[in-house]
Amino acid sequence: MLLFDNLYGRLRQHPLRGAAAVGQPAVVASQGRPVVAVDEKQSDDLPPSVDFVSIDHRKSIRVAVDHLAGLGHQCISYIADGQSTTYSRRSKSEGFLEAAAANGLTQCHIVMPPEPSERPQFSGKELAELGRRAVATIMESYPETTAIVTFNDMTALGAVEALKDLQVSVLDRMSVVGIDGISVSELLTPSITSVRQPLEISAKEAVKCVAEQLGGRRIRKDIYVQPELIVRRSSGRRQ
Template sequence: MTSTESHQANDGTKVKLSDIAKQTGYSLATVSKALNGKGDISETARQAIDKALKESGYVRRVSPTRRQRTIEVVFKDFETIWALEVLRGIIREAKPHDINVMVAESGDRQHPDPSWIEGIIERQPIGAILVFSNLTDRERGMFQSYNIPFVVFDPSGNPALDDLSVQADNWMGGVIATRHLLELGHKRIGIITGPDEMLCSRARLDGFSAALAERGIPSSPELIAEGDFTTPGGYEGAKALLEDERNRPTAIFAGSDLQAMGVYEAARQLKIRIPEDLSVIGFDDIQTAAYMGPALTTVRQPLQDMASTAARMIIDTTEGRTIQKRVILSTSLVVRDSTQRLARAKDQ
């Protein structure tokens, strides 16, 4: 790259990278690395150069012929049925548009790591769907600079105002799960949450507490166990809630169906019958929920519909249509065999 290389700004003027270098005090090579999303420069340098580029009115433009007819999807990991349900929904929407779907693992619950961000920019998909993601300002800026739209699926925190996002009504899901148990006569109800830093987990817990408050029942800290939405997490949470035989809950709200599977195993080991001795309700309604023994009562989170919506948001953005930036889909109760009316009439 020569010092005379220039690019078009929004107002039609030429932006010389040599001028950006002089303005920021960094070398032309460093400016070039920042411009192209390379990782071997300091965050301070990147922020300064990005700021100067933005103030100059420069927007990175990518030729439409370079765009790959691909939507990239990044998961923390791809080891669960939950992730498969999400992927099926994305493929369902993408296939009629002849769009391929590519999957990556970030290995981080909060957001994709920098190497993944740089990889997606190099591959130039039409968009990205980020599952459980909370982007840093730098990561968000890199997507925006390269005009790659992204959708945050089931965001772990409050998405930025300009971010596209899709999620379920987790608070109402927590309410209807708890109301169901209350209507069956349960008052001593335990809950196994997801990670505390995740928005969906906090919303389900808040819904749980709100439903108890409707009946004048305080939320008891000893009946709350923090999980991680996995089966082992559900097992550990259930063991903690059920180990004291005299103070066991009569029902458990597991924050995910995978955690409910862990509750089943803990109950089996402790010789606790479901639902005769313990009612259990999950959250998600993944495919296997109906085939557990007994079939799991759960809150249906429309995962495939949520995923299809996320893919459609990418497609609509690419094709220039106006879209709703923040979509929240309804949850609903699915009653099966793992919950029943409390048989014994005594104080809980």
């Protein structure tokens, strides 16, 4: 069993019995092998033989918005990226709108700054730059914003640095919440409130699904791993 992004070449080289795949699960399924799609799918209609394991991305964004709404924030901006065709990022954007509506928030905005490159995956520096660009847009177009949610923690880092440059106090004037739970979030000043996404649990569930299929299970499974809010110093009650 292998976990990898590009399956075509590997299928020719390895006698796989099953795979947990990010990106092209149908390729392995078409070879008659057990397969699990991990955190990504092109549509809601996966082949019946393909299990699906993912972080609950809608829940991740809902946890962040609920946290901020509970602190009294009415005007929240969500920094998304332009890769809205991916399942995880599309789910976060949709989840943000759902969470805003559920909390009765009518002054919420999705901000998608110009992307630093055409690659589907960005470096940490590029993700931080997205946050910096988005803050400039928010302060110019949505100055009533009192809280920001970002699609990952590196973007939150860039947002915090941009707010510092603009002399906008993080916590007193603007709260910031990231999504990922990477360790660097707790080392910053201020430390960043984040919604932790336990990828290690996703990996274990994916391996378990492959083993179950190899053992004869034929009923398809969808598993959504639950996120966890970690409150730090970048989010507080609306002033």
